[in-house]
Structure formats: C-alpha cells, structure tokens
Amino acid sequence: MIILFKIAIIFTFVLFIFPKQFQYYFGLILHLVIISISGIWAVKTLILSSKLTLPFIPFLGNNLSIEIDQLSAFFILVIDFTMLTGIIYAKGYLQPYFHKKNKIEMAWHFFNFLWLHISMLLVVSIRDVLPFLIIWEIMSLSSFFLVIFETEKEETIKIGIKYLIQMHIGVAFLMAAFIYAYVSSGETLNFDGLSVYFASHNPFGLFMLFFIGFGIKAGFIPLHSWLPHAHPAAPSHVSGVMSGVMIKMGIYGILRVLMYIHHDLFNIGLFILIMSLISGLIGVSLAIVQHDVKKLLAYHSIENIGIIGIGIGLGVIGLAKNIPVLAALGFGGGILHILNHSLFKSLLFYTAGSVYKQTHTRNIEQLGGLIKKMPKTALFFLLGAIAISGLPPFNGFISEFLIYSGIFKSLHSAGLFTDIVLMFSFAGLAIIGGLALFCFTKVFSVIFLGTTRSSKVEHATEVNSSMLIPDFIIGFMIIIIGFVPVIFVHPLSQIIGSFFIETTAIHQMISTFNNISLSSGVFIIIIGLLWALRSWQQKRQTIKEDKTWACAYTGANPAVHQYTATSYADNFRQLSSKIVNVKKDFKDFDETEIFPKKRKFETHSSDIFENYLITIPSDRILAFLEKIAVFQTGKIQHYLLYALLFLALIFLLTFLNLI
C-alpha cells in the first residue's frame, strides 16, 4: 500500500500535462486514492489500538518512515474528511474561474491542493525533525499558492506574502526550539529525542518556543494576524480546508510536544489556558464587529482554537495536579472539538462561499433575504451556525459539554488556586458561548433573513447540487455527533490514552451521552408534535399574509428600516470599545447647514494586536530602512566608491591589528 501512496504522490506531477477539463477529475481521483490509503491506515491503527510503522523513503542515508499512532490516526481522518468535502466543493466553486485561468494555472492550483493534503498527512506521521520541518514548509508553501489563487488582485498577493512571512517566523521558532533541544541533550534529530531533553530540564522555556512556532499556525492571539486576512483572500474551498484542518496542525504540534513532557506541567497548562481564554474571548469579540463574512469566520476560527486550547490546557493542569477526570475530559473535549470545528467551520466556509459565488460580495451589509433564494444553503449555514455556537442538539455542544463536565467534576477535589483557575475557565467558556450566539444570530439574520439590502442579491439562485453535496455530508456528521455522541467514546479514549491519562472518566460519560441522545430525541419529537398540532389547528382557521407590523406606522419598509449588522453589533461595540476598536467615518452635521447634503457613514474595525505587534513595528522599521536608502543612489561611481571605502576600512583594521 505504501507503494501505491508513493505512486499517487508521483502522479501529482502528471497533472500538468492534462487538458483543463480533465484536471479536476484526475485530481479528485488522486485525492480519493490518498484518502482511502491513509484512511485505511488510520482506521487500522484505531481498531487494533497499535502503532503502525511503514518505511517511506531513504533520506540522507537513513530510512525515513511513516509512523501512525492514535493521535496521528485521528488527525489523518479529520484531514481526509475535510479534504474530501473540499475537493468536491471546489468543482462548482472554480467554475467561473475556469475561463479566466489557463491550463497551467489551474493545474498549479489542483497540484497545490493535492500537496497540501499530502503534506498535512505527512506532518502528522513523520517523527524525524528535519523531514518534518521540510514537510511543514511544503505545507506552508502549498497553502500560500492556494491563497493567492486570484493573482490578478494586488491585495491578494500582499496578503499572501504577509502569510508567507509569518509562517516563516513560525518555522524559525520551531527550528530554534529543535536545535536548542538537541544541542543541550545531544540526542538524535527525532521527536522522541525531545523526551530526553524534557526529562532533565525545566520544560517551560523550550515549550514556549514550540508554542510560538506552532501557535502562529494555529492562530492563538496575539500570533493570529495572518488569519483574518488569508481566509477571506483564499477561494472558499481553500479557506474551508485551511480553517478546518490546516490551522489544527499547530494544535497537533503542541499536542505532540506535550506528549513528551511529564513534569512541571502546571505552568505549561496554565499558560496554554490563559492564551486560549484570551484567544477565545477576543477572537469572538472581534468577529462580532466584522462585515466581511469570511473575515468574521476567520475570527471564529481563532475563537474555536481558543476553545480547543482551553480543553488542552485544562487537561494539562489535570495531569499536573493529578486529577484524572480533568485530564481525561479536558483532553477529550479539546480533541473532539478539533473534529467538530473542522466540520462546522468548513460547512460555514462552503456555504459562505456559495453565497459569494452567487452574489459576488462578502460584505454582509449588502446581502439579506437570501433564504428565499437559496433555501438549502441557508439551512446548512443555520446548521453550522447553531453547531458553532455550541448549542444542543448538535456537535459543538458535545465537545464543550465534555470540557464543562471535566471542570465541574474536578472542582471539589482540586486545590484553591486550581479552583479559581477552573472558575475563570468555565465562566470564560460561558461568555464565549454567549458571544458566539450573539455573533451567529447576527450573521445568519443579516445574510439570509429580512429583505434584500442591495441589488446584488436580486439575481442570486440556489447553487448547483455539486456544491451542496459536501454540505450534506458534513451536515450528516454534525447531526450524528450531536445525537449519538456515544460512538466517539471508544476512539477518544484511545487517543487520550496516548497521553498516559486514565481513561475511565471518558468511559463514565457513556450513560451521560445516552441521556443527552435521549433528551435531544425528545426535543425533536416535541417540536414535531407541536408542528403537527399547529397544522391541525391552523387548518380550521384563516391564515393571512400581510406586511410586517411596524407599530401602526404605514410607511415602513423592511428594506430601509430593518436592522443592519452594524446596528446589531452596536450595543456590544459600546461595551467592548477597548478591544474591538471600531472607528466611525462620519462628518457630523453643522449647525449652519440648513439643507444637509448627502453624506456617507462608514465604520472600520481594526485589530489592536495586529496594529501594535505587526503594523506599527514594521512601519517603523520601514521608515528607518527608507532613510538608509539614501546610499542607494543608482550611480555606479558611488557604488565603486563604497567598495573602495570598504577596502580601505579593511586595510586600516588589519593594519591596526583589530581583525
């Protein structure tokens, strides 16, 4: 099977010789081959609860092998699922670009999509450091090329380069971390070598380096600033995949490193928890004030990375304080949330992409009333929105419930400080949940409900069925996890078992999960009964349609008077003005202005972390570098002079025995 896998990898290069109309299908076949091979490996690992080691390629004289343990297997399945839906969705989404782009450009796109898939699979299954970093680099590069698909837009290139630079800062931190670990422990360049370092040193410092390196990929605040730009710029299937799984590679890295740390865990857990709470709260706050639907979803990715991190952080604290319930349910909730987030976030990106495709705008203030034109897309978006808000009976609730259970069960046995930490984490989770509800009621209503806000919506129609297939598949998974969470108990206990955690707590959840399934079932049945009752009641009464009641004002027009996204978010904006930093662009009325002229009102939100950590420092550096540019006169005489001066300097220094 490994041979087949290698052949599939080699065949990606064949993509370029295919004519345009077959490239997609060839890419799809390759994806399917890779998915089935890696899927079989992963399922085998989980069923047999053993590790799988396969020789891959010779590398610098050594044999590089693919190692799949439970954690890798879990990630492989998540990657495969999201890539599958992504490539199915791509067909419909790329239709309009088909005529604009030439053969090579299209092939290059599919090629990178394949390589993103392959590199992510290898990232989670290669343990040798050097190849790991190379594959990590390939992943960043292929996603970079995917992001800048619309190369004709100057903005896209700019964003792409920003992304690339930040990814390389991340890699630099990772390299520093690995090199430091090996220099001071003298082990071979392998992940397992980390355990030697961690066993004999205080792990916090090195973990910080890893956290920054992997955290840039994952998008923890304040390392997130590439994320809200790259997601909107990328095509929707790419943003779905990037947000659904690629940022999780950062989480994978953090989990993998944590696997080798066995002492002094409390500070690390606390650090992860604090970073995650900040990411969760600020991510969702910033999401609320966005108008660009994909930027909004990108901020929600940060929020969800925060929720995942809260689970992991609590799990680590549980390990450190020897509270097995907290460790098991914290890790369990965090890891299940990785799967859940990959589902509903890709669903939301795909449906948002469908809306973009049909209306050519991502500004939600220009949309509205789309549920009447795109009913299926609207319902899937609603499903994703409810799930991401963590509401029952869907999947987001299950993972958050696991984290809550872990917290509440361990409150009694934990110490004072841990209790206070736990209190802040569940209060934080509750606020994040409430804010997510606030945000998604806003975005769903403004895009799909009410009436249209601009002419862009008028010609929108439902997308064709190939773009709805992934929605159906993901929707099915969301409902399954929400209604029958019990099927995930066994795999979850295996995955967290690899962190040396007692898994009894997870198995104890079985009866609770059954009760949740029962409650969810009753919920649906009550709704169904009420629907039947109302139909029966309304059959005998007159049902009329009329204008929306505007409190006796007859001139009301929903298109003018309905709430906009800005007005919906306004009361929250006032409350959190320090964080969300919204600027109004509006000239106030003058007293002398008797007949006011037409004027514009605009609001812009800016990310303070991005401003103070990226934009302002880089502007300062740029300003300094521009001053240095006076030396670059463009005259060859000057350059010769510089060379002469340099030689003179060298001579002088040697003469004085300084060098």
Next chain:
Amino acid sequence: MISLLLILISSLFFVGIIVKVKAKIAARKMPPVLQPVYDVIRLFKKGAVYSQTTSVIFKIAPLVYFSSVFLAVLFIPIGSNEGLLSFEGDFVFFAYLLGIGKFMTIISAMDTGSGFEGMGANREALYSMLAEPAFFIIAGSMALFTDNISFHDLFLHLKQDADLYYIIGIASTYVLVYIAMVENSRMPIDDPKTHLELTMVHEVMILDNSGFDLGLIHIATWLKFSIYGALISNFIISNSWNLYWQIAVFLGIQFAFSTIVGILESFRARNKIEKNPQWIIMLSAISIVVFLTVLIITQKIILN
C-alpha cells in the same frame, strides 16, 4: 414526575398573580388570576397573520422556543423529587437548551425585517450572554460544594446546616431572581407594560407573532418563571421534610416569588437601557461571592 406537574400547575398562576399584585398596588380593579390562561386559550382558537417578509424560520422558531423551555422543565427537581431527565452535567444542557430557544427567537425576530424587532433581538442576545456566567458560577459553586454535577444531586446534597450557608442561600436566591427577570425581560431590565417599543426587549421581539405561536410564547414565559421559582425553592426546601410539606413550601415559594415580582415591578423604575449591561454583570460579581463562600466552607480558603 411530581416536579413536572408542580411546575406546570404553578406556572398557570404565576403571571396572573403578578398582574393581580400590580393591580392591587395601583388600586386598579383586579383581573381574575387565570386571566392569562383565558387569553392563551383564546389565542389557540384564533387564526394567524404572517408577515410577507418572513420565511420558514419564523414559523419554526416559536415551536423550538417552546420545546426548549418545556424540555428544560423536565430537568428541574423539587426537593427530593427527581426531574424526569437527570444526568451528570444536566445543568449545562439546561442552560444551553435555553440558549437554542433564544437563538431561534432572535433570528425569527430578525426575520420580520422590522427595525423594532431587530432592536429587541440584539438586546436579548446581549443580555442573555451577560447573564450566562452568573448562572454557571452559581451552578459551579454548588458543584464544588456538593461534589455532584446533576441538578438533582446538587440540591440533594446541599448541606443546609453548614456554617455560612445563609450567605449562599440569600446570594443565590438574589441572583436567580434577577436572572429570571433578565431571562423573561421584566423589570428592571425591561418594562413589559410600557407602550414605547423603542425601550422594549422581549415584547418587541414577538410583535409579529399571532395566534397559536403567540400562545406558545406566552406559555413558555410562564414556564420560565416557574422554572426559576423552582430552582429558588430548592435552596430552601430541605429534602428531609415529608412530601406534602415539600409541596406546600414549593407552592408557597412560587406564590412569594410571583408576589415579589409584582411588587418589584410596581415600585421599581426600569434601568436606563445603556446601564443594563453593567447591572447584569453585577449578578456575576455576586455569584463570585457565592463561589468564594463555598471555598471558605470547603476549607480551601482558610480564614484566621
């Protein structure tokens, strides 16, 4: 089963009593205590008018809202009587269940395309978000106190004879009374008897609902009051009492709760709208006091 019946019965009278108390204080003629029930029966016999702007969301939302509140009732124990559904962590499910109800009402209000309803919708979203931590911190304090995490066990193992319990009891009751007011959009968050839509929260969200749907929404409001009344009663009812005494006390507390709401609404002025968030966050602060008290009782914070 007993708790379900008790909550359903007490809910029938709840709003009636509030109205009666308010009428008494204002020296108006009192409507019969079951007037709200008659109103709802009348609504169930009526047809409906739907706005042309609305979609299927508007039709399904009242049903989801009602179902979520009704299902939430099934979780509530009274004294030693278990709720119909009870499992570990059910209060998390309870809180999020009310959340899905809210989600649907909010988007159904936005569905009408009315500026007024949008106003109510975003206020409801903000206020319920702000009230959420208070409920969780109260529940968390009790989980810490009793080492149990289902509603039934929380209240069953509540050691009411512990030192400083009175702080927990009083503070929790205070917080729960006001969470009930926030959830139901009553005074001091919102004035249900006002005639100015611009200052409403819940009432303005359901402007376009009529007939059967409106009836369901009204019943859900009663149930919500009754749920919080039942939660409050659990802080007072001791499970060592016999069943009849428990039932009597429960009904007494529900009566007292509705009377208090009536009195509050008669004498208190509504908060300034922009002061509301601050006021709701205060509830979380008080619930942190409960948490700290529990830390002292469980001897994690050692005084002296």
